[in-house]
Structures are given as structure tokens and as C-alpha cells.
Amino acid sequence: xxxxxxxxxxxxxxPAPVHAKLLAAFLAIAMLLIMVGAVGLHVLSGVNxxxxxxxxxxxxxxxxxxxxxxxxxxLYSVSSALLTSDDLTLSSTLRQLNQFGFDVDRLAFVxxxxxxxxxxxxxxxxxxxxxxxxxxxxxxxxxxxxxRQMQLAQAGPLADRLERLTDQLVNKAExxxxxxxxxxxxxxxxxQWIVIAFALSSIVLALILGYAISWSLxxxxxxxxxxxxxxxxxxxxxxxxxxxxDELGILAANVNRMCEELGRLYxxxxxxxxxxxxxxxxxxxxxxxxxxxxxxxxxxxxxxIYGETPDKMQxxxxxxxxxxxxxxxxxxxILDLSKIEAGQLVLALDDYSLKDVVYGVCSAVEPLANExxxxxxxxxPPTLPSGRGDERRLTQVLLNLVGNAIKFTDTGEVAxxxxxxxxxxxxxxxxxxxxxxxxxxAKLFQEFQQADNSITRKxxxxxxxxxxxxRIIELHGGRIWVExxxxxxxxxxxxxxxxxxxxxxxx
Amino acid sequence: xxxxxxxxxxxxxNRRILRDLLTSAxxxxxxxxNGEEALVAVAKQRxxxxxxxxxxxxxxxxxxxxxxxxxxxxxxxxxxxxxxxALSGDEAKARAAGCDDFVPKPYSPxxxxxxxxxxxx
Numbered sequence: 001x002x003x004x005x006x007x008x009x010x011x012x013x014x015p016a017p018v019h020a021k022l023l024a025a026f027l028a029i030a031m032l033l034i035m036v037g038a039v040g041l042h043v044l045s046g047v048n049x050x051x052x053x054x055x056x057x058x059x060x061x062x063x064x065x066x067x068x069x070x071x072x073x074x075l076y077s078v079s080s081a082l083l084t085s086d087d088l089t090l091s092s093t094l095r096q097l098n099q100f101g102f103d104v105d106r107l108a109f110v111x112x113x114x115x116x117x118x119x120x121x122x123x124x125x126x127x128x129x130x131x132x133x134x135x136x137x138x139x140x141x142x143x144x145x146x147x148r149q150m151q152l153a154q155a156g157p158l159a160d161r162l163e164r165l166t167d168q169l170v171n172k173a174e175x176x177x178x179x180x181x182x183x184x185x186x187x188x189x190x191x192q193w194i195v196i197a198f199a200l201s202s203i204v205l206a207l208i209l210g211y212a213i214s215w216s217l218x219x220x221x222x223x224x225x226x227x228x229x230x231x232x233x234x235x236x237x238x239x240x241x242x243x244x245x246d247e248l249g250i251l252a253a254n255v256n257r258m259c260e261e262l263g264r265l266y267x268x269x270x271x272x273x274x275x276x277x278x279x280x281x282x283x284x285x286x287x288x289x290x291x292x293x294x295x296x297x298x299x300x301x302x303x304x305i306y307g308e309t310p311d312k313m314q315x316x317x318x319x320x321x322x323x324x325x326x327x328x329x330x331x332x333x334i335l336d337l338s339k340i341e342a343g344q345l346v347l348a349l350d351d352y353s354l355k356d357v358v359y360g361v362c363s364a365v366e367p368l369a370n371e372x373x374x375x376x377x378x379x380x381p382p383t384l385p386s387g388r389g390d391e392r393r394l395t396q397v398l399l400n401l402v403g404n405a406i407k408f409t410d411t412g413e414v415a416x417x418x419x420x421x422x423x424x425x426x427x428x429x430x431x432x433x434x435x436x437x438x439x440x441x442a443k444l445f446q447e448f449q450q451a452d453n454s455i456t457r458k459x460x461x462x463x464x465x466x467x468x469x470x471r472i473i474e475l476h477g478g479r480i481w482v483e484x485x486x487x488x489x490x491x492x493x494x495x496x497x498x499x500x501x502x503x504x505x506x507x
Numbered sequence: 508x509x510x511x512x513x514x515x516x517x518x519x520x521n522r523r524i525l526r527d528l529l530t531s532a533x534x535x536x537x538x539x540x541n542g543e544e545a546l547v548a549v550a551k552q553r554x555x556x557x558x559x560x561x562x563x564x565x566x567x568x569x570x571x572x573x574x575x576x577x578x579x580x581x582x583x584x585x586x587x588x589x590x591x592x593a594l595s596g597d598e599a600k601a602r603a604a605g606c607d608d609f610v611p612k613p614y615s616p617x618x619x620x621x622x623x624x625x626x627x628x
């Protein structure tokens with residue numbers, strides 16, 4: 001496996017474009033195929049050669065058998081001719097003998113490797129022809145007895161030797177044939193293994209080459225893909241390490257450049273966002289300090305610390321105070337919203353009692369409800385599980401909802417109802433106010449939106465309360481909504497998990 | 508004999524409001540403009556209560572509170588922390604430093620006076 005990865009690394013480092021590498025790989029595989037073909041052809045021609053040799057051997061055997069057969073029949077015809085002593089028959093036999101000698105001479109060209117054996121045969125045959133000629137002459141001369149003796153003493157053994165020699169020739173050729181077949185079988189087996197081994201090693205080589213090439217491409221693609229995922233998830237710290245010196249190497253370098261650039265921009269953005277929220281925090285502090293003084297002095301004057309004030313001035317001072325508080329509310333809301341927008345509002349998670357939150361809000365707003373002669377109802381189950389979240393922020397939300405309900409309701413009642421089900425608290429604030437049309441409901445939770453601008457002017461309010469409430473509830477992993485129809489009152493409700501362990505990421 | 512209250516506040520207007528408020532309520536008032544002055548003042552004369560602004564130059568309110576509370580002769584003096592940025596966690600930080608109560612700015616002088624009276628009762 002180590003060798004393979006080293007090979008992949010080697011292919012990756014080749015400083016050539018991807019198409020050149022692929023072309024080289026295909027050429028290499030094509031070369032291997034050609035080589036397998038060439039080896040096959042070579043083996044095939046070897047087999048052909050051996051078959052031809054075997055056919056030659058077969059012919060030789062047939063020729064030798066013919067010689068053996070002819071020799072036997074010559075010897076037979078000679079001995080029978082000598083028995084008849086008929087001169088005409090003898091002369092034709094002698095002619096036949098000489099003719100056969102020439103036939104054997106021609107055979108010598110076919111059997112080059114048995115020249116020696118054939119030579120001996122030819123020698124013995126010549127002597128045999130000689131003896132037969134002399135015997136013939138003795139018979140013609142009328143020396144039948146001598147002829148007979150000569151035939152027995154010299155022609156007989158020669159004939160025997162000739163027969164043995166032809167037997168030897170045939171046997172040897174047959175042995176050659178057997179050996180040839182055996183050799184051919186072995187050669188065939190060897191060639192088979194050579195072809196198989198060559199084909200197998202070609203396949204293995206092609207596979208290794210394919211593996212190296214494809215992984216030298218897939219590896220970097222996977223690496224780049226993984227990095228892009230991390231970049232998409234907002235991690236700009238790591239770099240792609242690709243050793244390729246081809247298009248993929250260039251791609252990786254570009255990804256790294258992009259990542260660096262994104263990281264730099266992200267840092268700039270983060271710094272800018274930090275500056276912005278620092279600026280807002282500072283500005284809100286700077287705005288609140290003089291406002292604090294204005295409100296403080298006004299209250300002291302109203303309380304008569306600096307002496308009696310006429311009634312007319314008292315009402316103006318109250319207006320200054322209420323306008324100052326409105327301005328303060330705006331400053332606080334803008335600071336809250338900008339912190340939430342910058343993702344810098346951190347919930348202070350702690351255990352809280354929902355009952356305490358609800359009754360705390362009630363005691364704060366009850367005077368307002370009484371002032372407007374509204375009925376005020378609270379419905380909280382006797383036992384509620386202890387919650388976990390930012391108590392101060394949740395109080396802020398409920399205070400906003402109940403405050404709005406009282407502010408916009410002129411007659412009837414405002415009711416708070418808390419419940420718990422499936423690990424979630426639900427708090428609903430119902431009023432008998434003017435109600436809200438569906439078109440206005442859609443805009444309610446956006447910044448600086450109130451259902452009716454004339455009401456805003458009449459009732460005050462920053463128009464940021466619901467937008468902030470929505471974000472606070474969402475940070476708690478909850479949901480806030482409104483159910484209303486014009487003329488039939490409104491119900492603002494929110495639900496949130498009883499216990500949250502970490503604040504949700506802002507959407 | 509009237510009670511003595513130390514006001515630690517760097518802002519002139521805020522000091523004046525508190526001065527006008529406290530003197531009208533018959534308290535004797537000591538003033539300090541930062542944490543260090545506060546430490547000098549308490550060493551000179553023991554107050555009955557301290558109104559401590561948190562954002563102060565030189566030595567901030569948290570540190571001044573910690574040092575005062577570390578002094579055995581002064582640790583019984585109630586300290587009300589006053590901070591301009593009312594964020595989650597500020598109250599916890601003020602209490603951890605040893606403050607007995609916490610008032611976010613802008614406070615109502617009327618309500619602050621009620622709190623002071625309660626702590627001095």
C-alpha cells in the first residue's frame with residue numbers, strides 16, 4: 001500500500017497537464033496490448049513451424065517404410081529369380097535392383113540427418129547388387145553350384161543386413177516422431193505459460209497505472225472538496241496541500257488564494273462589526289450620560305428640591321420627563337437591536353421561575369391597567385417546572401407584550417396565560433383591543449413597524465419592541481407569533497424550550 | 508447625627524444631582540471622582556454608605572469595591588453600584604465584587620433615595 005501511495009505521489013508530481021498524463025497512460029496500455037499480441041503471434045508461428053516439422057517427419061517415416069517394403073520385395077524377387085535361373089527374369093530383376101538404388105539416392109536429399117545410416121545402406125545395397133551381378137554371371141556361365149554357394153555365403157547375409165538397416169531407419173524415424181510430438185507438447189505448454197504470464201502482467205500493470213493515474217486525480221479533488229466544505233462552514237485557517245503540478249495543482253493554489261482572501265475579508269468584516277458595536281456601545285453611553293442628567297434634574301425640580309414650582313410648569317416638566325424617557329427607550333432599543341444584529345447579544349443563562357417572571361411583570365404593569373380601568377387576568381398553573389434561560393431578557397419580552405396590550409386596549413381586559421407542554425413553555429397575552437389586519441400582522445415583527453402610524457404617534461413606543469422580542473425568543477430557540485383580526489382583539493404568544501443549554505445561532 | 512454618604516462619580520452633573528438630592532434629604536455627603544480618591548476618602552473618614560459608579564478613570568468601581576470590602580473595618584459599609592450600561596451580567600459582576608445593591612443608569616433620584624433609606628435603616 002505504501003508503494004502504491006508512493007507511486008500515486010510520483011504520478012502527482014509529474015509536471016505535465018492532466019490530458020498529457022492520461023494520453024501517456026492510454027499509450028502505455030496500448031503498447032502493452034501490442035506486446036501481448038506480438039508474443040502471441042511469435043508463439044503461434046513457433047507452433048506452426050513445429051507442425052510442419054512433424055509433417056516432414058511423418059513423410060520421412062512413410063518413405064522409410066516404403067524403402068523397407070521395397071527392400072523386402074526386392075530381396076524376395078531376387079531370391080525367387082535366382083531359383084528360376086531364367087535369364088530374362090534375372091536381367092529384369094537386376095535392372096529393378098539398380099533402379100531401386102537410384103530411388104534410395106534420391107531419398108538421401110529428404111533425410112539429411114540420417115545420411116550416415118543411409119550411406120551404409122547404400123554401400124551394403126551396392127555390394128548386394130555386385131554379389132547378385134556376380135551370381136548372375138556364374139549362372140549364365142553355367143556354374144549353378146558355385147552361384148548357389150555364393151548366393152548363400154554372400155547375398156544371404158547382405159540381404160539380412162539390408163533388412164536390419166531399413167528396420168533401423170524406420171525405428172529411428174518413428175522415435176524422432178515420438179520425440180518431436182513430445183517436444184511440441186512441451187513447447188506448447190511453455191508458450192501457453194508465456195502468453196498467460198504476459199497477459200496477466202499486462203493486466204496488473206494496466207491496473208496499477210490506472211490506480212496511480214486516477215488517484216493522483218481523485219486525491220486532490222477530494223482534498224479540495226473537503227477544504228471547500230470547511231470554507232463554506234466559515235473555517236479559513238487551513239490550506240489545501242496538493243503536490244500535483246498540473247491543473248489540479250493550479251486549482252488547489254487558487255483555492256488557497258481564495259481561502260486566504262476570504263479569511264482576510266472575514267477578519268476585516270469582523271473587525272468592522274466589532275468597531276460598529278463598540279461605537280454603538282460608546283455612543284449609547286455618551287447619549288445616556290447627558291440624558292441621565294436632564295432626567296435627574298427634571299425629577300429633582302418636580303420633587304420640589306429646588307423650591308415650589310407652579311402647576312403649569314409641573315405639567316411641562318412631566319412632559320420633559322416622559323419625552324426624555326422615550327428617548328432613553330429608543331437609545332436602549334437601538335443598542336439592543338444592533339447587538340443582536342451583530343450576533344453579540346449573549347444570553348445570561350440561569351435557572352428561573354416562570355411564575356416569578358409573570359407575576360413580576362404583572363406587578364409592574366398593573367398600575368397602568370388600573371389607570372385605564374382595564375380588567376387584568378393572570379392564569380398560571382400551580383406547579384411549573386423550573387426554567388433555564390435569560391430571565392431578564394424574557395421579562396423584557398413579556399413586559400413588552402403586556403405593555404403593548406395595555407397601551408392599545410381602551411376597554412375590556414388583558415389576560416396573561418402561561419402553560420407547559422412537551423418540554424416547552426407557552427405564554428399568551430390576550431387583549432380586547434382594536435385587533436390587527438393580516439397585512440399589518442406580517443410587518444409587526446420587523447424593525448420600526450407599528451400597525452397604524454397614527455396610533456404610534458398617539459401611544460408612543462419605539463416600534464422596536466416586537467423586533468427585539470422576536471430575536472430574544474429566537475435566541476432561546478423559541479417562536480413568537482400573533483393571532484388577531486381587526487375589531488376582535490389580539491393574542492400575542494411565544495413558546496420556548498423549558499431549559500436551554502446554549503443560545504441558538506441568530507438566523 | 509446625620510448619616511454620611513460617599514459618592515464616587517466622575518461626572519460633574521451626576522455628582523451635583525446626588526449632592527442636591529442627598530443634602531435635601533439631610534445626608535452628609537463626601538465626594539470622590541475616581542476609585543483612588545474613594546480609597547483615600549474612606550481611609551480618612553468612614554462613610555455609612557457608598558454610591559459607587561462603575562465606569563471610573565484610574566481605578567474602576569469593581570476594583571475600588573473589592574479593596575474596600577477587603578478592609579475589615581469597612582466591609583460592613585453598604586455599597587450601591589451604579590452602572591451606565593445595564594447589560595446582562597453587570598449585576599452579577601457588581602455583586603461578585605462585593606456590592607450590596609445595583610442601580611442601572613439612568614436611575615430615578617426618587618427611587619435611589621428610597622433604596623438608600625432602606626439600606627441605612
